[in-house]
Amino acid sequence: xxxxxGFILGGTKYIQGNVEYHFLLGGPFRLLVFADAGxxxxxxxxxxxxDLRYTAGAELRILLPVFGAPLRFxxxxxxxxxxxxxxxxxxxxxxxxx
Numbered sequence: 001x002x003x004x005x006g007f008i009l010g011g012t013k014y015i016q017g018n019v020e021y022h023f024l025l026g027g028p029f030r031l032l033v034f035a036d037a038g039x040x041x042x043x044x045x046x047x048x049x050x051d052l053r054y055t056a057g058a059e060l061r062i063l064l065p066v067f068g069a070p071l072r073f074x075x076x077x078x079x080x081x082x083x084x085x086x087x088x089x090x091x092x093x094x095x096x097x098x
Contacts, residue, residue, distance in 0.1 A: 011040030015047055028063040030070075054079035069095045 003009055016038035023031040035056040041047055057076030064071060074091045081087075 009042060011042050011045075013043075013047065014038060014040045015049070015052070030061040030063070032059040032061065033057070034059065034076075052080075067094055 016036075018034065018036050020032050020034035023033075025031055033056075035054070037052045037054050039048075039052050055076045056079055057074060059075070060073040061070040072091075072093045072095075074093070075089060076091075077089065078085060078087045
């Protein structure tokens with residue numbers, strides 16, 4: 001949802017679902033495949049399951065003790081594109097997802 005100036009507004013309630021499957025590749029390497037669904041809603045909006053956003057992708061995790069957290073290389077696809085979407089297919093991070 002956007003305000004009158006076109007700025008994206010946040011929400012006060014959300015719905016979220018995540019599924020992932022881990023493949024142990026040996027040593028510090030893990031491959032994950034995942035699917036996510038969710039959306040954020042304001043006080044005035046009803047939670048509408050037909051309005052969920054969807055992504056799916058794969059992630060390579062490298063567990064390095066020197067960092068104390070995994071290196072994460074993530075590739076995702078936006079499965080339900082919308083005209084105003086800003087979406088990055090590739091992300092790199094250090095740390096856990098939650």
